[in-house]
Amino acid sequence: MSHVTTAQPDGTPTWIDLRVPAYDRALEFYGALFGWEYSEEPTEGGRRRRSATCLLHGKPVAGITQAEAITGFGWNMHFATADCDATAKRVTEAGGTLLKGPEEIAGQGARMAVAEDSVGARFGLWQSHTHIGCEVVNEPGSLVRNDMRTPSPGPARAFYSSVFGYTLDLNDVMPDADFTFLRRPDGHEIGGIFGTPADPASTSPASMWATTFEVADTDAVAQKATAGGGTSTAPQDIPYGRIATLTDPAGNEFSVITRL
Structure with missing residues (x-):
């Protein structure tokens, strides 16, 4: 079990959220998959949009909001930053585009922005005040990668090295893949970049950040996903564990892995 109790270092994936039009169905689907419970935000005045914090062991692990989906983008990942405005400036200087913010999130205890990088992948920035992001990671039912x-x-x-000061390492375990590890200045690995051919038939963006959740049994979760109205690729073994790519009933893509 890995519990996070303080703000993550700059450049660490620290929060994930999802926009869905069929809100109740999404909560049911992900609750069945990951054992999540929910703390719903009260609606105010005439505001009809519903929002929930997803909880594991009573601690925040993700957010789900009722809203029109952004086609093909699925789960949105936010990088931790101690200064959202300064990091947003580096994003634009490196060739990215700000889509929203920086701005305070009312009642959420954080300052955030949404951006696209220089090749069109969308991501967020998250400066925590009281909301530090995911408080459980790297265990079944939570974000792992x-x-x-x-x-x-x-x-x-080049873009992410410029914005966050990452160093780059090749992946010797998968030498045939065009894959580079991204490491914070302290050497901690935060993820990686796959070079993949563009697929003209895909409805997803050519460049995107993919979210992977840890699970105890990839095959069982894949079966639950299809039973709940989603889809799953055939689970397969890779050097790091057993993995499958799923979609939820709204078509949002994500992966699950049982790590070795």
């Missing part, structure tokens, strides 16, 4: 897929890995690596 984020990796980027893009047909333009070189510019993507």
Whole structure:
């Protein structure tokens, strides 16, 4: 069990959230998959949008909001930053685009922004005040990893190194893959970048950050996903564990892994 009690270092994936039009169905689907419970935010005045914090062991692990989905983007990942405004400035200086903020999130205890990088992948920035992000990670039912897929890995690596000061390492375990580890200045691995060919038939963006959740049994979770109205690829073994790519009933893609 890995509990987070303080703000993560800059450049660490620290919060994930999802926009869904079918809110109740999403809560039911993810609750069945990951054992999540929910703390719903009260609606105020005439506001009809509903929002929930997803809880594991009573601690926040993700957010789900009732809203029109952004086609193909699925789960949105936010990087920790001690200064959202300064990091947002580095994003634009490196060739990215700010889509929202920086701004305070009313009642959430954080300052955030949403951006696209220089190759079109969307991500968020998260400056915690009282809301430090995911408080449980790296155990079944919680976030374990984020990796980027893009047909333009070189510019993507340059962008994130410029914004967050990452260093880059090749993956000797998977030498045939175009994959580079991203490491914080202290050497901690935060994820990686896959070079992947563009797929003209795909409805997802050519460049995107993919979210992976840890599970105790990949095959069982894949079966629950399909039973709950989602889809799953056939689970397969990779050097790091047994993995499958799923979609929820709204078509949002994510992966699950049982680690070795």
